[in-house]
Amino acid sequence: MPELPEVETVRIGLEQSTIGRVITEIVFQQFADVMGGLSSTSANDRLSGQMILGVRRRAKYLIVDLDSDDALLIHLRMTGRLLVVPSAQPPIRFEHLAIVLDNGTDLRFGDQRKFGRVLLVDRGALVHLDSRLGFEPLGRGFTATVLHNGLRRRHGKLKNILLDQRFVAGLGNIYVDEALFRARLHPLRPASTITLEETRRLHRAIRIVLRQGIANQGTTFSSFENPYGEQGRNASRLQVYGKGRTGGDCPRCGNPLERLVVGGRGTTVCPTCQPRHGDHPPTPSPEIVGESLNSQRPASV
């Protein structure tokens, strides 16, 4: 389930191996609509001969800048994969598109569930994308103050708002649950009631879990891999995500984790450490254990 750290991991991988390469051919495979209805002929006409100038990320989108005014706008959604492989290699699993490059490698896009897209867009059109996305949570503009101001004027459940890409762009289900746990905030907490002190914890937690995810090259829960087919190492660093289903215990207080549905998504909380109402500190003092949690934090990105 690619979220910001996974998409960033893919971006870094693509940057290392595709910049300066020229597209020689586009080959459509299983899913004809992977480019949003663009035909194979049109895709080849417009893309062949174009050089890849850079690979950017905005929220969970990848933007491959080309040397005309074009860009490839890629979203992996749930199960999309991008791999760099030798051109002679047979199609990857669920391959929908092969972008043949001039150095004997292909950029291959596959997606079991066909939610993901590789769109050819005018680069100028990206401002519209940008305008409907909120803060980059690792960007300079995303401060605790900004987060606090945003949360207090929103009404709704904290988790829903953190998942809203128009507010903060790049968080998904995994990292929201992790950030809320680290900040000791309940996902159902009305966002407008969050205090500045709590917001500072949340802000810090968001940045820590995302940076840790990137440093570990993403969370491989089932199928995520980087463009070279390597799995992410972050799954073992998760504190709560995925443990609620299996009856796991809170890594901070040892009580059983709880599973609920928030905004239609499976959610794991510690009912003790993430009290639903109020600003009371969790019953067991988190300080000592909390230090060891923080010690997992990787070098800043």
Add this chain to the structure above:
DNA sequence: CATTACCTGCAA
């Protein structure tokens, strides 16, 4: 605001 559609593999 919440729910459904989009898809498919896999666990229950």
Add this chain to the structure above:
DNA sequence: TTGCAGGTAATG
């Protein structure tokens, strides 16, 4: 056989 997984757009 059912339903869950979840990012986003569309719909109620």
